[in-house]
Amino acid sequence: MTLLKDVESGLHEFLKNNSTRRVAFITSGGTQVPLEKNMVRFIDNFSMGTRGAVSAEFFLRGGYAVIFMHREDSLKPFSRRFNNLFDSLEIAGDEVVCQLPGLKEAVQDHRTYSDRIFYVSFKTLDQYMSSLEKVCNEVKHFGSLVLVYLAAAVSDFYVTQETMPTHKMSSDKDLSLRLSLAPKVIERVVNSYVPHAFVTSFKLETDEGKLIPKAAAALEKYKHQLVIANILESRKRRVVFVQRNADAEVITLSPEKLAQGAEIEELIIDRLTQLHEDFIAHNN
Ligand code: PAZ
Structure with a gap:
């Protein structure tokens, strides 16, 4: 894992070399939640980082400088x-x-594209949160030229340091885990870390009936620009763009295109680039 101070200096240089470009800050892959301080066991999730890696390729092709903050060993562009x-x-x-x-x-x-992409890796939820803050700090001065694309599958629950056992938990009796609600970092991203950026979050559900109401509730709560809503099973062929004060926009990839190897991220990034352009025009 890249050390945070290396991230800061490397990123500083990277942004200096790409100072005329728009910046896409992508988070990708799942976070790990340790259950023991000397970790043997942990909670994880399904995400391989496909969405983030494919999206990074299309952002690069579209002229963006990309900061790719990914789960260690998850998929990478190209x-x-x-x-x-x-x-x-x-x-x-x-x-x-x-x-x-x-x-x-x-x-x-x-x-x-090697000069136009900067990699930051994370593994645990804690590392994700601290790297997110560091990167945001570095890109803040790009203002509306920054597009934050929060595609990582971040754990909603974690074990606090106070309740976490130091050593491997014994297996001689049933185990009850107490998980606390993880802080919603998007709130900090929108209100304090990069208040002038275009912030896109993702909402993943498995129950279609909950998808749009939850996406709309997130927008209402955090007041960011866009939620891209997707259902686990259909995420590679259908997503919904949910914005405040606008109708939900469904983006689908036809079965024919899917069979030919096309990827929905191309459509997502096309539309997102237009929205970002409008946002920049209204916020400069
Ligand atoms: O990593 P992947 O390509 O398999 O999956 C992408 C995804 C479903 C994690 C992403 O599209 C997403 O919805 N991320 C946010 C998940 C959430 O916390 O709601």
């Missing part, structure tokens, strides 16, 4: 498709040969 690389390698004499479709282009893109 390399994300090649997790099974070893299965496709062949040995020809002294050479290792790989014929995977798209690999050469992905390596090229990775190089092309």
